[in-house]
Amino acid sequence: MKRLVPILLLPVALVLFGAALAPKLASEERLRTEVAALLEHAAGQPPRIDGPVRFSIFPWPALEVSEIRFGEGSATLTVPRARVVLDLLPLLTGQARADHIELDQPELALAGGVDIDPFSTGVLRLASAKFNADLTVTNGRLVLTHGGTREVVVPAADLRIGWRGGRDAAIEGRVVWRGEPIHVDLAASSLGVLLTGGASPIRVKLSGPPFDMAFDGTGKLAGGPVANGTLTVASRQLRQTLAWLGLEAPTAQGFGSFSLQAQSILSGQGATLSGARLELDGNVSEGGFNLRLDGARPVIQGSLAADRLDLSPYGELSISDAAGDNWSGETIDLSRLSQLDVDLRLSATEVRAGAGRLERMAASATLKSGRLLLAIGEAEAWNGIFRAALHVSPAPVGAEARLDLSADDVALAGAMGDLFRMGRLEGTGSFRFTAGGTGASVAAIVGGLNGSFSLSGTDGSLVGFDVGRILARLEQRPLSATGDLRGGRTPYSQIELESTIRNGIATLSRLDVASDKLRISLAGESSIADRDLDFVGVAQLVSAAKAGDAPPQGAASAYVAGAAPGAPQNVSFELPFIVRGNWNQPVVLPDPQALIRRSGAARPLFSKPAAYGSVAPAP
Template identity: 60%
Template sequence: MRKLIPILLLPVLIALVGAAVAPKLASEERLRAEAAVLLRQASGLDVEIDGAARFSVLPWPAIELDGATIGKDDVRLAVPRVRIVLDLLPLLTGQARAGRLDLDRPELTLASRQLDDDPLGAMLLRLASGTFAADIRVVDGRLFIARDDVREMVLPDADLRIVVRGGSEASIHGEVTWRSEPLALDISATGLGALPTGGAGRVRLGVSGPPGEFSFDGAAKLAGGAVAVGTLSVSSRRLRDTLAWLDLDAPTEQGFGPFALRAQAVMSGQGASLTDAQLELDGNVSEGGFNLRFDGARPVLQGSLASDHLDLSPYGELSVSEPDSDSWNHEAINLRRLASLDVDLRLSAAEVRAGGARLENVAASSVLKSGKLMFAVGEAEAWGGIFRAAVHVSPASASQAEIRVELGAENVQLGPALGDLFRTQRLEGTGSFRLAAGGTGASIAAIVSRLNGTFTLDGKNGALVGIDAGRVLARLEQRPLSGANDMHGGRTAFDRILIEAAIRDGIAQLGKLDVTSTRLRIALSGQSAIADRELDFTGLAQLMASAKTGTDPVATFELPFLVRGNWDQPLLLPDPQALIRRSGAARPLFPQPAALGVSNQAP
C-alpha cells in the first residue's frame, strides 16, 4: 500500500502545481505569447497563433491552442489543434517549458523548390545547427507539395512520434499512408553536430509495408552535397506489384515475383552506386554491382551480374503466335517500357535455362538507350556446340516497331537446337546455321509480312524426320502407281544437307536445299509465304548406286515431286507424269500426260 501512495498523490500534486501556476498564465494573451515562444523553440521557425488559447491542468498541465501556423513560404505547418504538454518541475518556479507537443490533424506544405535543391541535406543541416528540442506526437497528419499555386497531397495520413534534439539526434517512428498503402517508419540520425564541419553522422532508415521492405544503416555527410554510405537492403514478396505501386512497368509480362537485394551503397541526390550486391529474383541468385544516375534526361542504370544458375522460365516465352491458333500474333507491340530509362547491363552465368534450352558459360549484354534495345548473347555453349544471338528492337514510328534478329550456331545438335529455337523437330544431325532477319510493323504479324533476311544451314550425318525417302523411292521404282500410298513416317538419313534461303518482303525464296548420301540425293527449290505459313516447293529425288568401285554414284531412279500445304502439315506429291512414264501398264491409257497439267520438265 505504501508503494501506491506516491502514485495516488501524483494527480493531487499536479492539481496543486496547476493551481499555483494558473494565475500567472491566466490571461489568454499571456498563454498565446508563451505558446508562441515554446513552438518557436521546438521548431526553429516563425510561429503565428491563429485561434483561442487556454490552460488545462489534468491529466497533465498543458496549453491548448485552437490553431497555429509554424513557418511560411517554403515550409509551412498548419495545425488546427495544438496541445503543448508542460514539464512539471519548471512550473514550480513559474517557468513554462514544453515536454511534448501533440499535433492533431496537422498539414505540412513543402514548396517543390525545396525538393529540387537538396531536401535531405537542408533538413539535416537545420537539425545539426539548431539548439531546439522537441518531442512531437502527430495524429492524422498530412503532407503536401506545392507547385506554383497547386498543392498535391503526398501523404494523406500520418501517425508519428518525432523526437528532435538539435545538434545531437533526431528520430521518427510511426506509420504513414502513401499511394494507398500503410508504411511503418523507423528513422533515426545521431552525431548531427559533426555535419556542419564536414564530419559524418549516423543514419538508420527502415520502411516496411505490403509493397516491400527497405532499410539503410550507415553514415551521412553534407560536405559537397548530401551523401549516405552504408548497407542497403530491399525486399518484396512480389516485385511486379511493387513496381506497379511505384507507377513503373515490369520489363516482361510474367515473372518478377519474390525479390531481395542487399548491397553496400553510396547514395546521393544524383544517384546510387551498389557494390558487393547480392540479388535474388524469382529464385535466381546473382552477385555484382550497379550504378544508377539521375543527372541526364533519363535515369541511367549500369551494372554487371554473375550467376551460377539462371532460370528464365518464370518470364515466359516470346509469343510470336496467337494463343489459340497457328497464325502470327496480331497484338500491337508496346515499346513504352523502353522509354523510361537507359540501361547497360552485363551478365555472365555458368548455366542458363530458357524454355527447354540449356546454355552454359553464357556471356550476355543488354543495352537500352534512347528507347532502342539491343540484347546479345556474345557466346554460349549449347546443344553440344557454340551459340550466339543478338536482338535489336527500336521504335520505327509512333505505332510501329523495328525488330532485327541474328542467330548463329556452330557444330550443334540440329534436332534440339532447331526444336528449342524454331519449334521444329524435322531435322537431325550435327551442323551450323545462321539466321539474320528483320522487319517493321505494328505487330509480329505485320513484321513477318515484310520480313527481309537470309538463312543458311550446313549439316552432316543426320536425318530428315517424317519420311523415309529411300524406302518410298525403292517402292515407287517397283510399283510406280501403287507405291505412292502411305508416304509418311520414318527417317531419311543423309551424309550432308545444305540450305540457303533469301527472305524478301515476307517470302522465303529457297535457293538451295540439297540432301546427299550414298543411297540418295534430294534437291529442292521454290518459295514459302511466311505470313501464311504456306509451302510451294518442287524437288527431285534420286536413288543412287555405285557403278564401279572408286567411281561416283549414278542415279538408278529419279522422281520429281511437289511440296504443298502448310508448315505443320506439309503435303508431299510425287509428279504423276513421272509415275505414269514409269508404269508400262498405264502408259497406253494416258497417251498425253501433259494434259494432266503437270510439266514434262523435271527440276
C-alpha cells in the same frame, strides 16, 4: 499517518489551484509569446501563429494553439492544431518548458517536387537546437505542388518523433503511401557532427505489404546529402510491388520472391551499389549497379554474374496469338523504352530456358534514347557456339525490329527445335539467320520481313519421312503411292540450305540433301505471314558408278550433279514431288504422271494418245 496526509496533499492542491487560476491571469498575448518561443525552440525557426492560443490544465498543463505555419517558398509546414504539453516542475517556478508537442493534421508541402535542400536545412536547424522533447504527429500529410495542382503523396501519417538536445533523433510510426500502410523506424545519432561536415550514424527500416527495406550506415550533409551503408530490399511478390509503384513487369509470368543486399552510396544524384547480391525467383547473382538521376533520363549501369539462371518462371517468348495459329496483331507500344537508359552486362555459367540450355554465356542489354539492343555475345549451346542479337527501336508507325542468330557446330535437332520449333532435322551443323522489318504489330513486321537464312549440316537425318524406303518401294511398284508416306527417318551425309526473305516471302533457292544412297533437291517459296509452303523437288536413288562405266543416257539415269566428293554416282530412280500445306502439317505428294510413266502396265497408254482423243501433251 492520517494527520500527515493533508499536509502532504497541500502542495499538490496549491499547484492545481495555481494552474487553474493561471489561464485567467495570463493574457493571450503572453501565452502567444510563450508558445511561439517553445515552437521556435523545437523547430529551429520562428512560427507564424494566426489562430487563438489558450492554456488548459486538464488532463495535463498545456498550451493549445491553432493555425501555425513554418517556412516559406519551396517547403512549408502548416499545422491546424497543436498542443504543447508542459513539464510540471519548471512550471512551478514560473518557467514554461515543453515535455512533448502534439501536432494534429499537419501538412508538409513541397513546391515543384521532392527537393532535398529544405530537408537538409531543417535537419541542420534541428541538429543545432538544444531541445529535449517528443513530437507526436496525428494524421499528417505530405503534399507536392506543381503550379496550381496539388498531389497528395502521403495522405496519412501517424508518427512519434523524438529529439534529444540536437544529439539523437528517432522517428517511429505508420504512413500510408500509394494506398498501403508502411511502418517507419528511423534512428540517427551524433547529429551535432553534421554541423562540422561529419557523418552521423543512421538506421532506417521500412516495412509493409509491398516491400521491406533496411539501411544501416552513416549520412552527411556537407557538399550535398550522402548516405553510405548497407542496403537491404525484399519483396514477397515483386510483380505486385512493381504494379504498386506504377510499373509493369517485363514478362507476363515470374517476378515473385525478390531480395537485394548491397553496400550502397545514396545521394540526390543517384545511387551506387557494390558487392550486390540479388535473388529473384530462386536465381542468385552478384555484381554492382550505378543509378544516375542527374540527366535528362535516369541511367542504370551495371554488371551481374550468376552460376545458374533458370528462365522458365518467366514463360516462353511468344509472338503469336492466343491460339498460336497466327502472328500477334496486338499493337506494339515502345513508349516505356524512352523513360530511361540502361547498360547492363550479364555472365552466367549455365542458363536454362525451357528445354534449352546455354553454358558460359556472356550477354548484354543496352537501352539508349528508346533504342534497345539485347545481345548474347557468345554462349556454348547444343554442343556448339551460339550468338544472337535483337535490335528494337521506335518507328514512325510502330517499331523497327531486327534479329540476328548464328550457330556453329551445333546439334541441329535441339537448336532448330528450341529456336524455330522445327524438330525435323538432326545432325551437326551451322546456320545464319538475319531478318528485320517495320510495323505496328508483329504480324505487320512479319508481313514485310527482309533477310536471309543459310544452313549446312553433316551426318544427320530428316525426321518424319524415310525417302529411301519410299523411293525403293515406288521403284518396284510405282502405283503404290496411295498409302501414307510419312514416318521414319532419312539419313544424310550432307545438307545445304540457302534462302532469302523479301517482303515476308521466303524464297528457298537451294536445299540439297545427299547420302550414299539418295539425293534430294528442293526449291520454292514460303509465305511467312500465312505460314504456308509451296515447294517442288526431286528425290533420286543413287548407286556408285563402276570404273569404266559410260554415263547412262536419260534424265532419269544421269550422273548426279553436285554429288559429294568421290566417285560419281548413277541414278537408278528419280521422283519429282511437291510440298504443300502449312508449317505444322506439310503434305508431300509425288508427281503422279512420273509414277504412271514408271509403271509397266500404264506405259502402253502413253504410246497411243490418239486413242484418247489427244495428239499432244496437255498444257
